[in-house]
Amino acid sequence: MTFExxxxxxxxxxxxxxxxxxxxYTLKFNPRVIQDLEDEDDLDNxxxxxxxxxxxxxxxxxxxxxxxxxxxxxxxALGGPHPTFPSSNASCDANPNTMMLSRGxxxxxADSEYTPLESNRFREAILAxxxxxxxxxxVYTYQVNHNHIAQDECSSKVRVSSKRGVVVxxxxxxxxxxxxxxxxxxxxxxxxxxxLTYNQAWHLKEKAKERVYGSPRAxxxxxxxxxxxxxxxxxxxxxxxxxHEGHFKQLFIAHAFSIxxxxxxxxxxxxxxxxxxxxxxxxxxxxAIAYDADxxxxxxxxxxxGSENYEDxxxxxxxxxxxxxxxxxxxxxxxxxxxxxSVSELFxxxxxxxxxxxxxxxxxxxxxxxxxxxxKGKEDALLLxxxxxxxxxxxxxxxxxxxxxxxxxxxxxxxxxxxxxxxxMSKFLKKRWDKMTTNIAESFNAWLREERHxxxxxxxxxxxxxxxAMLDTHMRGTDKWKSVVGPKTEExxxxxxxxxxxxxxxxxLGGTFKVFTGxxxxxxxxxxxxxxxxxWQMSGLPCPHVCAVIRTLRHDVYDYIDPxxxxxxxxxxxxxxxxxxxxHNMPKVCEAGTLQDGQGNVFPSLQPPQVRRPPGRPRQKxxxxxFSHKRAIHCSRCNGIxxxxxxxxxxxxxxxxxxxxxxxxxxxxxMREEGRGRDKERCxxxxxxxxxxxxxxx
Numbered sequence: 278m279t280f281e282x283x284x285x286x287x288x289x290x291x292x293x294x295x296x297x298x299x300x301x302y303t304l305k306f307n308p309r310v311i312q313d314l315e316d317e318d319d320l321d322n323x324x325x326x327x328x329x330x331x332x333x334x335x336x337x338x339x340x341x342x343x344x345x346x347x348x349x350x351x352x353x354a355l356g357g358p359h360p361t362f363p364s365s366n367a368s369c370d371a372n373p374n375t376m377m378l379s380r381g382x383x384x385x386x387a388d389s390e391y392t393p394l395e396s397n398r399f400r401e402a403i404l405a406x407x408x409x410x411x412x413x414x415x416v417y418t419y420q421v422n423h424n425h426i427a428q429d430e431c432s433s434k435v436r437v438s439s440k441r442g443v444v445v446x447x448x449x450x451x452x453x454x455x456x457x458x459x460x461x462x463x464x465x466x467x468x469x470x471x472x473l474t475y476n477q478a479w480h481l482k483e484k485a486k487e488r489v490y491g492s493p494r495a496x497x498x499x500x501x502x503x504x505x506x507x508x509x510x511x512x513x514x515x516x517x518x519x520x521h522e523g524h525f526k527q528l529f530i531a532h533a534f535s536i537x538x539x540x541x542x543x544x545x546x547x548x549x550x551x552x553x554x555x556x557x558x559x560x561x562x563x564x565a566i567a568y569d570a571d572x573x574x575x576x577x578x579x580x581x582x583g584s585e586n587y588e589d590x591x592x593x594x595x596x597x598x599x600x601x602x603x604x605x606x607x608x609x610x611x612x613x614x615x616x617x618x619s620v621s622e623l624f625x626x627x628x629x630x631x632x633x634x635x636x637x638x639x640x641x642x643x644x645x646x647x648x649x650x651x652x653k654g655k656e657d658a659l660l661l662x663x664x665x666x667x668x669x670x671x672x673x674x675x676x677x678x679x680x681x682x683x684x685x686x687x688x689x690x691x692x693x694x695x696x697x698x699x700x701x702m703s704k705f706l707k708k709r710w711d712k713m714t715t716n717i718a719e720s721f722n723a724w725l726r727e728e729r730h731x732x733x734x735x736x737x738x739x740x741x742x743x744x745x746a747m748l749d750t751h752m753r754g755t756d757k758w759k760s761v762v763g764p765k766t767e768e769x770x771x772x773x774x775x776x777x778x779x780x781x782x783x784x785x786l787g788g789t790f791k792v793f794t795g796x797x798x799x800x801x802x803x804x805x806x807x808x809x810x811x812x813w814q815m816s817g818l819p820c821p822h823v824c825a826v827i828r829t830l831r832h833d834v835y836d837y838i839d840p841x842x843x844x845x846x847x848x849x850x851x852x853x854x855x856x857x858x859x860x861h862n863m864p865k866v867c868e869a870g871t872l873q874d875g876q877g878n879v880f881p882s883l884q885p886p887q888v889r890r891p892p893g894r895p896r897q898k899x900x901x902x903x904f905s906h907k908r909a910i911h912c913s914r915c916n917g918i919x920x921x922x923x924x925x926x927x928x929x930x931x932x933x934x935x936x937x938x939x940x941x942x943x944x945x946x947x948m949r950e951e952g953r954g955r956d957k958e959r960c961x962x963x964x965x966x967x968x969x970x971x972x973x974x975x
C-alpha cells in the first residue's frame with residue numbers, strides 16, 4: 278500500500294481532512310516517542326517496525342484533539358481488507374465491557390494532561406484498537422495536550438522491543454559481523470530516535486547472533502554429526518570427541534590436508550598453546566602449529582576442552598602423537614604444569630623446548646625484585662641473557678654466563694635454576710631449527726579472535742573456511758617467489774651473504790676450509806654440511822662462514838640450503854585436497870534428542886559441558902601475575918603503608934611498567950572490589966600510565 282492510498286483510506290474511514298490535521302505514529306519498541314507520518318519512508322518505518330499492529334495518531338492543528346488508530350500491520354503491508362470500526366454511538370464511559378486502553382497510550386494518559394472527550398465529540402477524536410484476526414475492536418476518546426507530547430518525546434525513557442530490535446540488528450549483523458554495541462546505540466538513536474544503553478545493545482547483538490548462528494546450547498547436539506561428516510568428505514581427517522554422561526568433554530580435529538602437508542614437507546617442530554573461549558560454557562582452545570617452507574603458519578590440529586589442565590593436555594597431545602605416525606618432533610611451549618608433565622610423558626623431556634620469550638619475561642620480573650637501580654642496568658642484564666640464550670657453542674655460553682655472574686650473582690643463579698637446557702641453544706641438544714618462541718601459536722590464537730566468541734559448531738565451520746582461505750593464499754603466493762626459496766628465507770640468506778664479505782677463506786684437503794673472521798678461525802666441511810659455529814647444522818641455512826666458502830668456490834648458494842626451504846617442498850606441503858562441507862542436508866533432531874541424517878544414520882544426543890561453580894566462596898583477592906613484584910612505601914598524608922604492585926611489560930625486551938601508585942579515587946575503588954577496609958581511602962598518589970600497573974593499599 279502506498280502512502281497516498283493509506284492516507285485516503287484513513288480519511289475516508291474517519292471522514293476527516295488533513296488540511297487542518299497531521300498524522301503521527303509510534304514504534305512498538307518505543308511507544309512514548311510520537312513521530313511524524315508524512316511520506317513513504319515514514320510509512321515504511323511503520324510497517325517494518327511493527328509486528329501485529331501499528332499505532333497511528335491523527336492530531337488536529339492547532340486544536341488539541343487526537344485520534345489513535347491501532348491498525349493491523351498486514352493491512353498496511355499487503356493492502357488487505359480494512360478493519361471494521363465500531364459504531365460512533367459507543368459510550369465513552371470507563372466501562373470494562375466497552376473500553377480497554379492500549380498500554381502505551383494509557384500510561385501516557387495516566388501521568389499527563391490527557392482527559393476524556395465528551396460523547397458528542399466522539400466522531401472527531403477516536404482511539405481504535407485493532408489486532409490481526411477477529412478480535413472485537415474497542416473504542417476510546419482522549420483530549421491531548423500538544424506541549425506535553427513535545428516534552429514527553431524529549432524526556433521519555435526508552436523501552437525496547439527485543440523482538441523487533443533483534444531483527445533490526447540482525448539485518449546489519451549479517452553483513453557486518455563486527456557490529457559493535459556502541460555503534461548499535463548510535464544507529465538506533467539516529468534512525469529511530471531511540472536511546473539504548475550499552476547493555477541493551479549488547480543483548481540485542483547476542484540475540485541477533487543466536488538467530489544467525491543458533492544457540493550455544495543447541496550447537497553441541499550437532500558435534501557427533503559434524504565429526505562424522507568431516508571424516509566422510511575428507512578421508513584421513515581425525516575428528517573425535519569424548520563425553521561424560523551425555524555431556525561434551527573434549528574435541529580433537531586434524532584435517533587430512535594438514536596431516537598430509539606436515540608429513541610431506543614441514544620441519545619436525547611444533548608450537549603448542551591455548552587460549553580461552555568465551556560464551557556461556559567457556560572452555561579452552563588448544564592448538565598445534567607447524568611451519569611451512571617459508572615459515573608461514575601451518576595449523577596442524579586444534580582441540581576444544583573444558584579447561585587447560587593436565588588431563589586435557591595429555592588427551593590432546595596423545596591424539597596429536599597418533600597423527601604423527603612415529604615421527605619425532607620438537608615441542609615448543611610455555612611452562613604450564615599440565616604441558617610440562619604430558620609432553621615429557623608422551624614425547625620425551627629431551628624433545629621439549631621452552632618458549633624463550635616467556636623465560637625472558639620471567640627473568641625481567643625477577644630482575645625487578647633485586648632493587649637494581651637504573652634503566653641501563655636492566656638493559657645490560659637482558660642483553661647478557663640474550664647472549665646466553667642464543668650462544669650456539671658451550672664456550673660462548675660459558676663466557677656470557679660468567680659476565681652475568683660478575684654483573685649480579687642472583688641473576689646468574691636464576692638462569693642456572695630455570696632449566697637452560699630447554700631454552701638456551703647451546704644446551705638444547707636436539708635440532709630445533711632456530712625456533713625459540715611460541716609466537717606462531719599465539720598468532721593463531723589472535724587469528725581466531727572473533728571466531729572464539731561463536732558457538733562451538735560455528736567456530737569449527739568458520740575455522741575451516743578461514744583455514745582453507747589461508748592455505749590457498751599461501752599456495753598461490755608460491756607462484757610469486759623470485760627464487761627457489763621464499764621471501765623470508767631469501768632475506769635471511771642475503772643477510773648471511775652480506776656478513777660473509779670480510780671473511781677470508783683458506784682451502785684445505787678433503788673438502789674442508791679454514792675461515793678467518795678477523796677474530797677466530799673456524800672450519801667448514803662442505804661435504805658433511807658442517808661448520809664449527811653449528812649454525813648450518815641447526816638452522817638448515819648456510820651461515821656467513823659457509824657463504825664465504827661458496828663464494829670462493831663460485832658455487833650456487835641455493836644448492837647448500839636444506840630442501841625443507843625450497844619451492845618444491847612448499848608445493849608438496851600444499852598439494853593435497855580439501856573438500857568443503859555442504860550443509861543443505863543438515864540432520865533432523867529427533868524427539869529423544871538424537872540426530873538423524875538423510876541416509877538414516879543416527880547420532881547420539883550430546884549436551885553442553887557441565888559448567889559448575891567452583892567450590893567455596895568466590896575469590897576476592899586477585900591472582901597475582903608471576904611477572905609482578907611488591908614495594909611498600911609510606912603515605913605522606915596518612916602515614917599508612919601503601920603496597921605498590923607492579924607488573925612487567927609484555928614486550929620481548931621484558932621492559933617493566935613504572936612503579937607508581939594509582940589515584941585516590943581509583944585506589945579506593947580497587948579496595949572496595951578487593952574487599953579491603955574502607956578506612957584507608959585517604960591514601961592518594963599519582964596516576965601511573967605503565968602497562969599492567971595495579972596499586973593495592975593495605
